[in-house]
Amino acid sequence: MKNKNSSKMSLAMLAPIYIFTIAFVALPIIYMFVLSFLKQAESWGVVYEFTFKNYLDILEPIYLTTFIESFKLAVLTTLLVIIIGYPFGYFMAKLSAKWRGRMMLLLMVPFWTNSLIRLYGWIIIFRANGPLDKILMFLGITQEPLKLLYTYPAVVVGMVYALVPFMILAVYSSVEKMDWSLVEASRDLGASAFEAFRTVTLPLTLPGLLSGIILTFVPSMGLFFIADILGGNKVVLVGNVIQEQLMKAHNWPFAAALAVILMLMTSILIYTYRKITKVNELEGIL
């Protein structure tokens, strides 16, 4: 009797969450999925006719190249984010409690600031004869302005800058949970500092690293506004195509098909993560 009651109670308590999830997560996804198999209407909206055309269109060279370029940029961004973010998160977790709090604050303040505002900051830094050029020329490293704004490297810097906090937090939270006596045990059993890191610390913080990779890789396929603002029209990502198809070409079904493909890639990544780490939650998500 008691069990039945409490299960009814918990159902009642959970109902709002289920309703919210269904209304704002499941239904939009289903809608988008359905949309991706429909036809674009000639003037506005869609025609309710089933077709694979949208998916076949993706295979056209112009869009396929965009996918491949996006993928390359995402891989490069993720690699740089790992190189910067892992050591950062690692050493941050090893600081004293007082300094950890301070570092966290320094990390979070820009994180909470509007990302557009932060991107405009980069425009100022990158533009010809801007602060970066001035400093480099003053130091004699370069002779003339680099004209970094609206180039590929500028987009990469913007991406890495926007996404590195996710990696730092993910790594931080798994390093913070490390039982350091395991590292001592490994040193005691004959491992050098590096061997101990490779055989103990790295495998045990792998969930953090992998979730950081997912949190970096997935958004970097779609962060169209960074490519727009820092790349001019020179760098086109899948996110840019989706935005363009939706807002300018009004081809909703095609935009939906592109989004479905992105979602599929994300799902595969998360599935792999779960297989490798046997953990269901991503580490360090706020």
Place this chain on the structure above:
Amino acid sequence: MSDIILKLENISKSFGDTHVLKGIDLEVSKGEFVTLLGSSGCGKTTTLRIIAGLETADSGKVYLNGTDVTNLEPNKRNVNTVFQNYALFPHLNIFDNIAYSLKLKKVDKAERKRIVSDALALVQLEGYEKRTPGELSGGQRQRIAIARAIVNQPDVLLLDEPLGALDLSLRRQMQLELKKLQKQLGITFIYITHDQEEALNMSDRIAVMRNGNFEQIAHPNDIYNNPRTSYVASFVGSANVLSGVVEKVKDGVAKVVTAYGVCFVNCGKYTVNTDQKVNFAVRGENILINKSDSETGLSAVISDVNFVGNMLRTTLKLSDGNEVVATKHGITSEYSVGQEVKFTFEPSSAVFVDME
């Protein structure tokens, strides 16, 4: 004391303002079982970590097999540790845990397999290779931690309260097994515990530690029967420590005047003089309680009577507020709480402490 395998020379260590070790010396012979006994915070774990190389001493030297290893990294010392929380690698199975050091040493695969299965047989966990640490009970994890630490054939095995997390009956069983294992392998053990019974049971020598110093390093019998200080006397076997002034000495027995009466204490190896202030220790089992109208004995009031294990514990309150605990076999007490009594002991069962 030939074949010194480990030597600590004037080791000091501070953490911030806390002096954890205050210049300790220790020599351990090959194959010896030495226990560092002390309450928490006495510096015993720090001593162990300095031997292992997980901590560096502020000053002093560590010699292993005659070589100065003071500044060597832990992986360069042929010493292994059984950690208090076992520290088994959760991401590796039992085989890989035990083979960890062998793999680092590039021992070939077949040999690794043989050594690991030998080690598992030694700790009576044959066939556990494929399990993970999470699937084992506390006692089994303990055995794996030991197996992992001995496959390297270390010069010295350091054990940091290895039985602390086990329940009493398992702890007793493991005490015997560890002792047997140590004899069988001939490896020098340095064993940390705060449990005096464990120390008395297993050790060849006990080093009683207090506030970063050794109070006494001796054979368990010596520690028990001839405690050097009142701390050792009360910590090991919870002896009662009383103080008084020597009135006279005759035939190796001192007549001591205390605040509660007169008693006699064997001088043993010490020379005491008239009017010297002395402390002496008497164990509870050597105290006899008599009626208050007896001619001899020290006066006290019974403050508590209880039954512990198979012993009757009678707590006596002295006039200055100190307490003395007397124990005897059996369950019946002839005295009741609040009763005035006198207690005596044989001069030979009392021993002077704090003489140096």
